[in-house]
Amino acid sequence: xxxxxxxxxxVLVTAPxxxxxxxxxxxxxxxxxxxxxxxxxxxSSSSSANPSESASPSASAPSGEPVTIEVWANKFEDTTxxxxxxxxxxxxxxxxxxxxxxxxxxxxxxxxxxxxxQAAGKAPDVWTISYNGVANSAKLGEIQALNDLMDExxxxxxxxxMKDFVSVGDKYYAYPWLVEPSAVLYYRKDMFEAxxxxxxxxxxxxxxxxxxGKALTxxxxxxxxTAQIAPEISWSSWGLQYNAAGHLPIxxxxxKADLQNDGYKKLVSFYQQAYxxxxxxxxxxxxxxxxxxxxxxxxxxxxxxxxxxxxxxxxYKDIVGKIGVAPxxxxxxxxxxxxxxxxxxxxxxxxxxxxxxxxxxxxxxxxAGDPNVVLDYFRGAQFSKFTPRxxxxxxxxxxxxxxxxxxxxxxxxxxxxxSKPEPIYPWDISLAFGTAIESAMxxxxxxxxxxxxxxxxxxxxxxxxxxxxxxxx
Amino acid sequence: xxxxxxxxxxxxxxxxxxxxxALLTIFVIIPFVYAACVSFYNxxxxxxxxxxxxxxxxxxxxxxxxxxxxxxxxxxxLMVVPSMLIxxxxxxxxxxxxxxxxxxxxxxxxxxxxxxxxxVASVIFxxxxxxxxGLANYVLGLxxxxxxxxxxxxxxxxxxxxxxxxxxxxxxxxxxxxxxxxDIPESYYEAADxxxxxAFKKMWYITIPLLRNxxxxxxxxxxxxxxxxxxxxxxxxxxxxxxxxxxxxLYIFNHFRNDVMVGNSIAASLLLFVVLGAISAIIFRVLxxxxxxxx
Numbered sequence: 001x002x003x004x005x006x007x008x009x010x011v012l013v014t015a016p017x018x019x020x021x022x023x024x025x026x027x028x029x030x031x032x033x034x035x036x037x038x039x040x041x042x043x044s045s046s047s048s049a050n051p052s053e054s055a056s057p058s059a060s061a062p063s064g065e066p067v068t069i070e071v072w073a074n075k076f077e078d079t080t081x082x083x084x085x086x087x088x089x090x091x092x093x094x095x096x097x098x099x100x101x102x103x104x105x106x107x108x109x110x111x112x113x114x115x116x117x118q119a120a121g122k123a124p125d126v127w128t129i130s131y132n133g134v135a136n137s138a139k140l141g142e143i144q145a146l147n148d149l150m151d152e153x154x155x156x157x158x159x160x161x162m163k164d165f166v167s168v169g170d171k172y173y174a175y176p177w178l179v180e181p182s183a184v185l186y187y188r189k190d191m192f193e194a195x196x197x198x199x200x201x202x203x204x205x206x207x208x209x210x211x212x213g214k215a216l217t218x219x220x221x222x223x224x225x226t227a228q229i230a231p232e233i234s235w236s237s238w239g240l241q242y243n244a245a246g247h248l249p250i251x252x253x254x255x256k257a258d259l260q261n262d263g264y265k266k267l268v269s270f271y272q273q274a275y276x277x278x279x280x281x282x283x284x285x286x287x288x289x290x291x292x293x294x295x296x297x298x299x300x301x302x303x304x305x306x307x308x309x310x311x312x313x314x315x316y317k318d319i320v321g322k323i324g325v326a327p328x329x330x331x332x333x334x335x336x337x338x339x340x341x342x343x344x345x346x347x348x349x350x351x352x353x354x355x356x357x358x359x360x361x362x363x364x365x366x367x368a369g370d371p372n373v374v375l376d377y378f379r380g381a382q383f384s385k386f387t388p389r390x391x392x393x394x395x396x397x398x399x400x401x402x403x404x405x406x407x408x409x410x411x412x413x414x415x416x417x418x419s420k421p422e423p424i425y426p427w428d429i430s431l432a433f434g435t436a437i438e439s440a441m442x443x444x445x446x447x448x449x450x451x452x453x454x455x456x457x458x459x460x461x462x463x464x465x466x467x468x469x470x471x472x473x
Numbered sequence: 474x475x476x477x478x479x480x481x482x483x484x485x486x487x488x489x490x491x492x493x494x495a496l497l498t499i500f501v502i503i504p505f506v507y508a509a510c511v512s513f514y515n516x517x518x519x520x521x522x523x524x525x526x527x528x529x530x531x532x533x534x535x536x537x538x539x540x541x542x543x544x545x546x547x548x549x550x551l552m553v554v555p556s557m558l559i560x561x562x563x564x565x566x567x568x569x570x571x572x573x574x575x576x577x578x579x580x581x582x583x584x585x586x587x588x589x590x591x592x593v594a595s596v597i598f599x600x601x602x603x604x605x606x607g608l609a610n611y612v613l614g615l616x617x618x619x620x621x622x623x624x625x626x627x628x629x630x631x632x633x634x635x636x637x638x639x640x641x642x643x644x645x646x647x648x649x650x651x652x653x654x655x656d657i658p659e660s661y662y663e664a665a666d667x668x669x670x671x672a673f674k675k676m677w678y679i680t681i682p683l684l685r686n687x688x689x690x691x692x693x694x695x696x697x698x699x700x701x702x703x704x705x706x707x708x709x710x711x712x713x714x715x716x717x718x719x720x721x722x723l724y725i726f727n728h729f730r731n732d733v734m735v736g737n738s739i740a741a742s743l744l745l746f747v748v749l750g751a752i753s754a755i756i757f758r759v760l761x762x763x764x765x766x767x768x
Contacts, residue, residue, distance in 0.1 A: 013673055041606060115720060115735075228625070229711065231713070281604050281605070282621075282622035283602075283622035283625035284604075428731075435716075438713070438714065442714060
């Protein structure tokens, strides 16, 4: 009895306590929702209507203390980090109004760190953003239009197809830094000779590629490697999808899946044959973007992005002379087909930045001003990346190293002009098709794999109501 | 007189409870309630939150991958927890029965994996499972077997990830099990010896029943911990091949990283909370905890 009374008393005391906390919590969240919402109208007004307004408070107090802006850059190659640090220092030294605090963020920590910073209202003023994120981020107000923050003529220097990468409507939301084709074929000339193949005529069709792969596979050496896990296949196959089907697996207005055709079937069975014929390792030796197994001689042919040539030149100097580089083979051997998408990075000003003008001046200095600043970056990357600016290409022609670099010339002439931009639809759609390819590689029937991907994509479209939301349309 | 004392005790008790109540409120109850509220919103850091009712829950529950990930988590726990318990039971008995010097050496040795971080263990096992240069395939090669795609094969990926989980966890469970063993009065075994009971009979009728509460504790904490496991698959397989190692927490983590709106991840977390609570309740129900009989 006594125990029961104690219990009921405890319930009497704690129940209202819990209730009040519950109510207070919900009420709190509503208030918080309100306060969360209040900065965003100002952010959206600055991004669409009048960006100079958001910049004016800081501009009105230029004298005295310099304005400090935070810049976050993704961690790429060490040479890139060095370049960022060097030219940020130069920027800080070149003037006294803006002081840039640069933070290099490792790729796998980026998303969490950024989410956390955004949640706390401490997102950096300037951050690196890949082209496929620009349109969506612009739509969400995460980044703001640069037209009024930067000298408009800076955008005239861009190649015409590049303008499309960073614009939504008639506004530019980021300034492009570099482009890199997602798929290039690398092969070992010495292994070609040993297998009785001609190193001067690399495979040009998928069938030739599979045959060469068989001839090159020997003890301890795999004939061919490319992406083989769904998340990596999802993006590295975009170029091949354009090649095989002429489009990506979704209608242009994002209203339905579009992958039940011969092109897509052939593409899936190409991956399936490559994996099941044993010319690829059954478990990947390294990620798609890593050229290490190729550099170590465990693989004779590798599909990888243009960046791999930089890694090979920096880390595997002894085999650089034995490496052949060619466009990724196409479905029918036509060299004018798309074989790659152009990924790459740009810098953008955060939607809530309090010093948008100053932030933009840093972008102008680093990417849009003197061609020699970015040229220094391309030199560090061993010319494995490509510039979106006409004036930088001009400067490169006079650079002694760049002008005699045959690989650079091959990629710039034979791959980049036929490349397409990366898709901007939600990642789930790419992943659905990447999963179809992986499951076909692991034994699922091609038609079944495609049917499942079609269903997944259509489900995603209905559930998330993305039909007709393409920001580019 | 009695009544007065009773009240005084209560006031004192509530005062002493206050600090922990305050801490729980700040770190558990408020975040929990806040999360529950956010789960009803389309919540992003840059735009107004909009109330969407149960839509986030609907999205999670109709996501084929969420159901699959809960199932994967269960399979993973079913692989890890029983093997860990059997292994630690054997080791605990071994430590109890060998000399105290040797015993403390074995104790230290099996506890070492516990202090190694899960990330480090995953990296070590990634090296072991390497397709061309790994220890696992080297050993297979000694027997003339073809190398195996440990982490890329849909069938073997989850067991391959479970191995480091067992390795990481069984040291601590062995020590807890050992403490339980020492708690069983020697007299019971002596009596059993007099009756002529063999080793197996003693284990079955004395050791295991008296370890019931320890086993219950290890089962509940083990299941909760292993279903929530995600860093092993994150580092070793990224959830692949074909989502075969995507545990519920990895599913939530992926959504948190990729989604623009956070409500979905929070709804999934709360649903996982329900799943874990249900599993713990079932275990409690099946293995009723009892006060030790030896008093």
